[in-house]
Amino acid sequence: MSIDIPSGLINLADESLGAKALWANDEFFAAKERMLARGEPVSRLGTFDAHGQWMDGWETRRRRAPGNDSCIVKLALPGVIKLIDLDTRYFTGNYPPKASVEATNDADPTAANTTWTPILPASALGGDRHNPFPISAAGAWSALRLSIFPDGGLARFRVYGVVKPDW
Numbered sequence: 001m002s003i004d005i006p007s008g009l010i011n012l013a014d015e016s017l018g019a020k021a022l023w024a025n026d027e028f029f030a031a032k033e034r035m036l037a038r039g040e041p042v043s044r045l046g047t048f049d050a051h052g053q054w055m056d057g058w059e060t061r062r063r064r065a066p067g068n069d070s071c072i073v074k075l076a077l078p079g080v081i082k083l084i085d086l087d088t089r090y091f092t093g094n095y096p097p098k099a100s101v102e103a104t105n106d107a108d109p110t111a112a113n114t115t116w117t118p119i120l121p122a123s124a125l126g127g128d129r130h131n132p133f134p135i136s137a138a139g140a141w142s143a144l145r146l147s148i149f150p151d152g153g154l155a156r157f158r159v160y161g162v163v164k165p166d167w
Helices: 032-036
Strands: 020-024 069-087 098-104 117-124 132-134 141-149 156-163
Touching: 020 032, 032 069, 032 156, 069 098, 069 117, 117 141
Parallel strands: none
Antiparallel strands: 020 069, 069 132, 069 141, 069 156, 098 117, 098 141
């Protein structure tokens, strides 16, 4: 299972190019950094760590209170975003039913007063598959806030776009 990536686009959220997961409000079951890995996600059935079944991606614990979980990602390079893939492979009953993405160019995207611009409204996700979304927001962005509703896991967060360096 794969998706068609338009020619000329690169994954701006690729950790091997310098993307960083800066903050997440929860990463109890699996670290936020895992969803930025370049390689395809893998399943390790029967492998457990201190928090339960090992999962290749970012996974939060079940919410018992209102709200949602979020993660802030600094892109490897600023760019115009054309396609986002919220990949839930190997997450079956524990994938988020919906997700949204907001963008910023603020110097510190983790600051409380960061200005966020919605580029993907809360959208339904399916489990154990790619969830590609075309993006038509204008302008180049340097950081994103991924929100999952209410909780769950994502194997990979891929952000395909065209690099627009800020000289």
